[in-house]
Amino acid sequence: MDKELVSTLFYGDIEVPVVALKEGSFKLGLLEVKLKPGAKTEVPYRILPELLEKKIVEIDADSLMKLQRLQKIHWMESKSKELSNLEDGFYLKTMIFFRHLKSKIVRGEDYEYALRKAKVLFEDIVRIRLSKISQLAVADPTPSRELMERMTREEKVFYTRLCSLLGEWERGIKEFVEGEEKWPRP
DSSP states (O other): OOGGGGGSTTSTTOEEEEEEOSOEEEEETTEEEEEOTTOEEEEEGGGHHHHHHTTSEEEOHHHHOOHHHHHHHHHHHHHOSSOOOOOTTHHHHHHHHHHHHHHHHHTTOSOHHHHHHHHHHHHHHHHHHHHHHHHHHHHOOSOOHHHHTTSOHHHHHHHHHHHHHHHHHHHHHHHHHHSOSSOOOO
């Protein structure tokens, strides 16, 4: 996935759970949100980096993602032939979770095993979902809104690009084989 995607509006509206560290406020359009220390809330990703930088909030890791949740998603995904529904922002939240675990390791906390286990589970979830989405696109290279309802934002981009590529290839090969009566020149 394009790393620049994170800095675009693609993730701007995804809510991320945080805990306020100190009193502060931020604006969301015409709405001003005031925070008090210890208060738990969710903030749109588009303002999260600034709030983290100013140390107004920290990620509420327990509400964001847990290793057990990744295990459950992995189990559901591996047992079902269909795509499971993932929460909006699953990949973004997983990225934030990984960064959170890495920051704990940097601070000397013992989270190496949790990070390794989370990475293995995540990579397997991605492979399983990639396989399912690819099979859907191969079966019918016309994107289906119904099928996309069970996909994340990132997967919808992948699926529509893959459908486009497969459809283009299919049309091209049919044209080549069924096309004009003239012999193609080498």
